[in-house]
Amino acid sequence: MKFPDGFLWGAATAAHQVEGGNFNNDWWDWEQIPGKIKNGDTSAGACAWWKGERYRADFDLARSLNHNAHRLSIEWSRIEPREGEWNADAIAFYRRVLGALRERGMTPLVTLHHFSNPRWLVAEGAWETEAVLPLFERFVTRAVQELGDLCDFWITINEPNVYAFTAYINGLWPPGKKDFRLAFRVLANMVRAHATAYHAIHRAQAHARVGIAYHIRALYPANPRSALDRFATRARDYFFNHLVARALQKGKLIFPLGLNTRVPEAINTQDFLGLNYYFSSRIAFDLARPAELFGRQLPHQLWGVSFEKDLESWFGTGDIDPQGFYGTLMWLARYGNGIPIYVTENGIGDARDEIRPSYLVTYLAALQRALRDGANVRGYFHWSLVDNFEWIEGLNFLRFGLIANDFATQTRTPRASAHLLAQIARANAIADELIEKYGYKDRSRPTPTHHRNRQTIASKKFRRRG
Numbered sequence: 001m002k003f004p005d006g007f008l009w010g011a012a013t014a015a016h017q018v019e020g021g022n023f024n025n026d027w028w029d030w031e032q033i034p035g036k037i038k039n040g041d042t043s044a045g046a047c048a049w050w051k052g053e054r055y056r057a058d059f060d061l062a063r064s065l066n067h068n069a070h071r072l073s074i075e076w077s078r079i080e081p082r083e084g085e086w087n088a089d090a091i092a093f094y095r096r097v098l099g100a101l102r103e104r105g106m107t108p109l110v111t112l113h114h115f116s117n118p119r120w121l122v123a124e125g126a127w128e129t130e131a132v133l134p135l136f137e138r139f140v141t142r143a144v145q146e147l148g149d150l151c152d153f154w155i156t157i158n159e160p161n162v163y164a165f166t167a168y169i170n171g172l173w174p175p176g177k178k179d180f181r182l183a184f185r186v187l188a189n190m191v192r193a194h195a196t197a198y199h200a201i202h203r204a205q206a207h208a209r210v211g212i213a214y215h216i217r218a219l220y221p222a223n224p225r226s227a228l229d230r231f232a233t234r235a236r237d238y239f240f241n242h243l244v245a246r247a248l249q250k251g252k253l254i255f256p257l258g259l260n261t262r263v264p265e266a267i268n269t270q271d272f273l274g275l276n277y278y279f280s281s282r283i284a285f286d287l288a289r290p291a292e293l294f295g296r297q298l299p300h301q302l303w304g305v306s307f308e309k310d311l312e313s314w315f316g317t318g319d320i321d322p323q324g325f326y327g328t329l330m331w332l333a334r335y336g337n338g339i340p341i342y343v344t345e346n347g348i349g350d351a352r353d354e355i356r357p358s359y360l361v362t363y364l365a366a367l368q369r370a371l372r373d374g375a376n377v378r379g380y381f382h383w384s385l386v387d388n389f390e391w392i393e394g395l396n397f398l399r400f401g402l403i404a405n406d407f408a409t410q411t412r413t414p415r416a417s418a419h420l421l422a423q424i425a426r427a428n429a430i431a432d433e434l435i436e437k438y439g440y441k442d443r444s445r446p447t448p449t450h451h452r453n454r455q456t457i458a459s460k461k462f463r464r465r466g
């Protein structure tokens with residue numbers, strides 16, 4: 001089965017993770033606090049896109065690997081280094097970056113907020129107060145005015161749920177707070193900012209396509225027979241996976257603690273749905289974790305089997321679950337009622353590329369099943385093009401690149417998976433022999449909480465093939 005004509009094949013990156021030299025945002029400040037980032041790594045050099053303009057060589061590689069699109073983000077703190085001041089060099093830089101993609105015949109997809117915030121915005125409360133709304137709107141409008149002749153495909157905000165969870169619930173990311181109410185307020189402001197940005201972009205560029213990138217994780221109760229595990233799973237599923245999507249559909253954020261917020265302006269503000277999908281998780285009830293909705297994520301598994309080998313690159317991320325990916329695509333297809341879906345991220349931190357080939361082929365086969373079953377999926381962006389600065393994991397612990405990077409020398413080496421994806425992109429199809437060689441049969445699993453009652457997922461026996 002072929003992928004649809006015009007299917008976008010590419011990879012994704014984010015400014016703070018690849019550019020280097022982003023010294024004016026909250027992440028840079030966080031990186032200076034001892035103990036926050038593994039190994040004391042910083043993003044100073046990253047992939048040298050800023051100082052060495054190495055994006056050109058990376059785009060050459062991407063093009064040679066048959067990518068016809070690339071997702072990247074622009075850094076607010078570069079473009080607006082002080083409130084209301086616009087930096088011409090930064091704008092010229094992004095014009096060169098987008099121009100380089102277009103010269104290579106690659107479609108750019110630009111994210112306007114990908115986790116990092118200008119230092120001046122943080123001083124004003126960042127996403128904690130409504131003051132962010134006109135500030136984000138002004139930045140977005142300016143960005144579209146400056147770059148709109150090179151790009152018409154925009155993501156307003158990347159993974160609002162992940163941002164709110166890690167910055168305001170488990171406190172691992174800046175500003176390192178653990179405050180449930182504040183997390184809600186941040187989410188509400190992100191939903192409202194998305195809506196405001198959506199309209200601002202369309203005012204500046206009528207034909208723009210605008211969406212949001214959801215991070216969705218299929219969730220299963222650790223013990224399906226335990227009512228408490230089911231409760232903790234449902235609670236997390238609602239707040240982590242559904243809250244933002246529902247708000248954009250229904251025009252209200254339904255929170256406990258009397259925090260319901262009406263957001264009517266958010267209705268009909270998606271021209272496409274962006275999906276970042278990696279893993280699923282099994283959730284056990286844990287009374288000691290009220291802030292995490294009484295849920296604890298169990299240690300990871302690979303293909304349903306606990307992984308004992310020391311694969312540092314993988315630890316702690318979740319369970320490989322192509323069926324969860326399929327189910328999530330089908331859920332989004334129903335939710336969006338036919339509007340295009342783009343997989344805006346999908347990948348695995350695997351420095352030795354031991355698991356990635358099977359992960360890639362099996363997830364793409366799941367995507368193809370979703371297409372066959374009616375999901376309007378129009379593109380796939382692998383996370384990531386090249387190993388980069390992986391937030392608190394630093395430079396070495398989670399290497400997500402199709403292309404390996406030696407950070408000391410900035411030498412790039414495409415991994416086997418890069419060639420595999422190139423082969424699939426060139427054929428716009430997955431050859432049967434790739435499925436034979438790399439595919440896994442799906443393992444039997446319970447239906448994830450958010451798919452239950454909406455579909456029947458055929459249970460199959462799992463066995464490694466090939």
Ligand code: IFM
Nearest residue numbers: 014159276345383390400
């Ligand atoms: O590196 C991140 C990215 O910034 C957002 N989505 C998940 C990726 C892998 O952890």
